[in-house]
Amino acid sequence: METEIQSFLAAFESFLSTMLQFGRNMLLPSRLYQVAVVLGCFVLAWLLRMWLGPKYESWMRGLDNRPKWQLRWLLVLHKRLTLIIFATSLWAAVGVFAATYQFPSRRYVLVLVATIATAWLFIRIAAQIIRNRFLRRVVIWGLSIYAVLYYTALLQAATSFLDGLAIEFGDFRLSALAILKALVVTGLLLAAARAVSSTSARRIRTNEDISPSMQELSIKFMQVVLYGAAFFIGLKAVGFDLTGLAVLSGAIGVGLGFGLQKVVSNLVSGIIILMDKSVKPGDVISLGETFGWINSLGARYVSVVTRDGKEYLIPNEDLITGQVVNWSHSNDYVRLDIFFGTAYGDDPHLVRKIAVEAAQGVNRVLGFKAPVCHIVGFGDSSVDYILRFWIKDPTEGLTNIRGNVYLALWDAFHAHGISIPFPQREVKVLPGSELQTSAPLATDEG
Template sequence: MSLPNQLGQLAAILVCFLLAWLLARRFGPKFDDWIRGLEGRPKWQLRWLIALRNRTQLAFFAILAWLASSGFAYVYNFPSRRYLVTLAATIATAWFFIRIAAQVVKNRFLRRIVIWGLTVYATLYYVGLLDEATRFLDGLAIEFGDFRLTLLAILKAVLVTGLLFFGARLIAGTAAKRISRNEDISPSMRVLTVKFLQVALYSAAFFIGLKAVGFDLTGLAVLSGAIGVGLGFGLQKVVSNLVSGVIILLDKSVKPGDVISLGDTFGWIESLGARYVSVVTRDGKEYLIPNEDLITGQVVNWSHSNQFVRLDIFFGTAYSDDPHKVRKIAIEAAQSVQRVLSFKPPVCHITGFGDSSVDYILRFWITDPTDGLTNIRGNVYLALWDAFQEHGISIPFPQREVKVLGGTMPSPATGAGKD
């Protein structure tokens, strides 16, 4: 291959690069407008389109380089006279498909590692320097007796383990979606099954990846045992929370969606984690309660066996009002509130005769405690107020009457002492 031919191929590559840059500047904004006009498309389609938009210049360069290679093939019959152009077109095509295919990796950091790793590998492969690079990396080693750790082995381990982790994550995500939609399995068993599947898949990916590149797992097992003993003493609370989480999932004492009270915290369980339970309150606060507290503490589960929740409110009426009429009006007022159950009708009972009122308790049932307890109590109190006002039922309050004996008021100076 003569020098003028080499310069001609390099000039053709440079022209293709400039034309690709101009075409990307020309059609890039139109591509952006077209993507913005898409509505109702899944996120994964938009992510792929954006990735394609960001590689338009590389795609144009690969197409133009292949056209230039075809032009050189038409003029020259020898493959060597179009070698550089064909090599540039091949490498550009490989880079383009690597960057597009890497979009399956959702983690940005891992995606960058995959892109750069495969880009370097593809470039060395097509340039013909892969064997030399392999020998160079294999020569960079750390030796401890019979143990020899090379940079090539580390890179292989990272690559193989990364691919296995990606496969494990993909399988675990797909299985988790199917398990979460299975209504035949209880919510707590769904969470336990997903957690167990994730641990099994990731552990298998880790050990298979190390074994695939030739690592001896015997020493690793001894080291893991020693580390496990140390962690067992130093991380007792963490281990306790992990074990408590497994117990919670197995005995089904609480599950996602349950309404619980723990101390001053009242809310519904959003999710069950390996270390803590996420509880969301009515005011939007999310409490992360350690699993151990749910095992050792007193927990009120408002929806453990069913969704029925009974609420009590207390009120009093004047002694002049008929108790039979008051009970009837109170029950009808509670039944008029939307969330109060009609097939478990409210009841009203006299609880005592107070100093200034006849005291009552009104009990009613609901099935949606996640919608709030204070608001439903307030609605029932408001219905009672309206009903009592309509029927002339009075709600008394304590009154005190002061009588002055002897017919005269004591003077301010009465009882004052003398110096």
Template sequence: MDGEFQLWLETWISGAGDFWQAVVFFIEGLLLPFRLYQVAVALAVLLLAWGLAWLIDPRFEAWLRSKSGWKAWQLRFLILLRRRMVLAVFALLIWATVGVFASIYQFPSRRQVLVLIATIATAWLLIWFAAQLVRNPVLRRFVVWGMTIYATLHYLGLKDAAADLLEGLALTIGDFRLSALTILKAVVVTGVLILGARMLSHALGRRIRGNKDISPSVQELSIKGLQIALYGAAFFTGVKAVGFDLTGLAVLSGAIGVGLGFGLQKVVSNLVSGVIILMDKSVKPGDVISLGDTFGWINTLGARYVSVVTRDGKEYLIPNEDLITGQVVNWSHSSDLVRLDLNFGTSYGDDPHRVRAIAIDAATGAPRVLSDPAPVCHIINFGDSSVDYVLRFWIRDPSGGLTNIRGKVYLALWDAFVDNNISIPFPQREVRVLGEAGAPEGAASQDTPKPEKSA
């Protein structure tokens, strides 16, 4: 074991020495007089670019704020350009300097360093713009740094020396050898393939959602299946492309699967529940549901949860398992017709036939209340101080809210009862003071509900 470690250490030290020699050779080449002054010119151009960017930035920001009518992708590009204003100005100026040197000096060696610096600066700028396709901030930063280092080493001629150095950092177990370079290649290739799978899945997802002949549940199920297939194919293709043998992972993956089955039981349950929901079409995007105290409409169906947006703007992420095992009220499952009931009471002195007609007319005139089926009103109880009624009416847009339509119908009832001298009884309190003249001994205050007399 010590011999293997010593061999590995010697190999790595040799690779590090070769890399350092390549770096020293490159630096010695820059110290030549006709190259050293090109480096000085590049530094001067960098200072000039920094000053110009400092002057341009406030004016560019003001101009950018005035372009509110532009498309989103155009504004996003300009915002990204503003964040890298110094690098963009430097790339333009250094290429202009290369053109000037080309017109003055006939030999390419007189502008070789400037061309190299301009190429690297342009590569950095393009890498930064291309990396914006990656939405995850941490992954985007990793892509920017990784591609920047690779491009820099490539143009400086140090790529092969760096590859030998990383290849020396290896772990050998029997016939299996895993080096840092292999891991890096696997990460890069897999990342590129996953990024391509993500862009392709989004493009196909937009086409599937735009097809009106496919129901929303089938659309979501197709998109989820497509994403699983694309991401899985990208991962295994990327790992296989760099030389990993996946057949040896079969037994290990089975053991890991059993462990994950116990440890991630809830996660797996939610994933399976999400597939069941998509297949049986019990809920779909746009449905209005009630689950416990949560009332709202379904925004999206995720692999693990359902997004429900309420009328007050809150977004609840409800696990898929709760929709399968719990009692869910789907107000628009098979029909978007919803019946609402309002309870009220009137005085015994008011004609119940007249009260019912007035209540039906008031509900019919309220917005969102359907005339077919027409509202109905029934007596449900003879109370202690009032005749109790129930007013039933139908609406077809539960996503517009239930509390607001109830409030509008109640307000219409109030106005109609006031206009027709219909009284709504309420409890009245009678207080007797102890020791008051004419009051019986030991009398106490008591509450006696009395109906309000009609005007």
């Protein structure tokens, strides 16, 4: 422990002395006027930003019919306007000093600060390709600090200092520099894996020769391979011994296996669903009281969207162990049944004919699978019928097509004088009975 502390103190002392020496070099009497020019350029950039900022913003607001990417980059430049003016004014000052003074030392500070400011500007503009805001900030700050250390020749001292921050366990040594390298390399590899995965996923989903289930399975398998390879290659690239990590992960896996049974079950169920193609994106399913179409298949759950816009996240295990009605498993044809009744005085042959013709005239009802109508019973006050018809687009809804068919039946029966009966009751007054009525209640007006 004492050796580690001494090593850390030595690295910190070396880094601090290097920083102090750099500061003394910057504050030499011959360079103080260059520092003053830098401060003057910064004040000038701030003042010009206060003047140009509102004008630039009003000009952007007046742009019409411009692509979003152009407006986005104009907004990025608006946010970096101070840095742009600062770097431009510094390079202008460098040009003036180069024409005035022959020796490079007379403009060393100006060139150094202008170079760093330009590097910061390009870093902040290039980082806009990163969508995640937190990750974008990490990249901007990390590259900005690296640019400062690199151009001020302090990178070697900072590297030695971070390497001195280490923990040793026998032959194993873990330093802050190794951790930083591992994060950077692994982050770059994960970003590359994500880019390759996104591009490949789009191409796989547009390939109509691959079934939707195999598309999702291929994408999931590719993502696991790419992200896993990026993680382990990143650790190996910076010198981590993966043998100890494998033993440790095995021990942790045994411990977590009992606590994560449901998670593992859902993962395995998801793989089974993708392989046996029992459900796939776009299928219309019923599970309990949930009815909707599958929006996506995840590693842990299936996203089911209902007709009212609700999105249910159903665990994969429920689809394996429960009873699922897949309305479009082998094909998209769905048969629907509706029940109705007519009066006993109406001709049943005519009723069946009118019902079939009415159903055939409704959109979405298939014509080559002709509707049929049958008598199913004689009720108390009506002859009961069942009307069966087929559709091919259950994702468009079932309740609405039933309602349209019922409405067509109503119009057709009304046009042909066919009545739809309802229960009626007769009240008979027996001989010798008296019918009494109650007087109306008195009101305030009465």
